[in-house]
Amino acid sequence: MKKIGSEKLFIKTGPGNPRNGEGTFARLPDGRILFGYTEYYGSLWEDDAIAHLCARWSEDEGETWSDKAVILEKDEKAENIMSPSLFLMKNGLLGMVYLRKERKEDGGLICMPLFRSSADGGKSWGEPTPCIDEDGYYCGINDGVVVGDDGRIFLPFSAHGERYPTRMAPSATGYLMVSEDYGKSWKRLMKFESPYKDDVGLAEPGFCAFPNGTWWSWFRTAYGNQYQSVSRDEGKTWGPVIPNFGFTSPDSPMRVKIIRGKPHAVWNPLGFNCLSEATEVWKSPKRTPLVLAIGGENGENLGLDGATFRNGGLLDFAANCYLLEEDRSDSYCYPALQETRDGFLVAYYHSNGGEVCLNSTKIIKVYLQELEQ
Incomplete structure (x- = not known):
């Protein structure tokens, strides 16, 4: 597998700043690229530790970046705010969905x-x-909001119960929400449930729409794969929730974004590490390496049809995969992607030699010529 990408920015942790991550990109009307992310500024790195939202801007397609600016502080009652998704709406305004935690x-x-x-x-x-x-405990992945060609805004998220850790749901449930009025109101389009009766379920979902009317929803799971549900009629009906055998997973999220008309998926393939004793601090398999897969314009070769390894069914998938990070002593997760004039950017958590994968944030750039086989 070919290694691609070069570092453009590394936002490392330090004293009083134990975690930087959950990045997201947006192209602004003036051509600049905005990168937003969560900055933890206390002594703790956990998900409910104190944090606010920061941003940096690039005027040269991600080659260089401005100094950070705090763009949103938490209110007094909030434990933190985190995990932003930035997106340019059809009315010209910049939108953002983020998570707010309260005890x-x-x-x-x-x-x-x-x-x-x-x-x-x-x-x-x-x-x-x-x-x-x-009120409840809802998780939406960073950089996960999608703006449709018709201006509708799609928000995938998972529901985990009324409270965390008290009154948790027996199993996480996936949802797809939509706004048709530029974020003023939201309604539910679809509910997705795990095919198993357990306490795991479907977490941190994603969503992608293709030109032929295919809609794709996928979910982080602890079942060894990203699971998925596919609609072939723009969300009117959906297929069952099943594993995608191409996207094996160590219980980590995947991000897919359309770049130059083709879906680009970034994830951690479990097959590289499933027999290793290396784990994250919460004992799931290590989130390493970091891999890119590129599909056809309607999702071809990405396993949306339930393809298996029988008779070489996933060979076309494997032929369009690239390594973004290959050092398996580190971990990488929660990616975000942004198209540029000469390639695309990928941002993600980088453990940077630490024990916790939720540590620093790295931005790399992949140039178009690197994808030439």
Whole structure:
């Protein structure tokens, strides 16, 4: 497998800054690229530790980046805000969905997705709009919001119960939400449930729409693969939730984005590491290496048809895979992607020699000529 990509920015941790990550990109109307991410600024790195949202801007297609700026602080009641998704809406405004955590009186934690918009390229933001009315613990992946050609905004997320860790759901459930009025209101399009009766379920989903009317939803799982459900009629009906045998997974998220008309998927293939004793601190397999797969314009060769390894069914998939990170002593996860004029950018968590994969953030650039076989 060919190694591609070169480092453009490494946002490392340090004293008073134990974690930087969950990055997201957006192309601004003036041509600049905005990169937003979560900066933890206390002494703890855990998901409910204190954090705010920061940003950097690039004027040269990601070759160089500005110094950081804090673009959104948490309110007094919030434990933190984290995991942003930036996107340019059809009305010209910049949109953002992010997660807000709050500790309730019973000691349980809620996690709610909120929407805001910006008219000045992300420097300032309007008032928040809840994407979901009912309190609960909801997870949406960074950089995961999708703007359709018709202007609709799609938000995939997973529901984990009323509180964390109290009153957790028996199994995580996936949802697909949509806004048809630039984030002012949201409604549910689809609910996805695990095919198994267990306490794991479907976490941190993603969504992609293709020109032929195919919609693809996939889910992080602890079952050894990304699981998926596919619609061939723009979401009117959906197929069963089944494993995608190409995208094996050590219980880590996957990101897919359309770049130059083709889906680009970034994930951790379990097959490289499934028999290794190396694990993350929570004992799941190590999130390494980091791999890119490129499919056809309607998702061909990405296993949407339930392809298996029988009779070489995944050879075309393997032929279009590339290594982004190959040092298996480190871990990499929560990727984000952005098209550039001469290639594309990928941002992701990088353990940077630490014990926890949720550590620093690295941005690499892949140039078009690197993809030539």
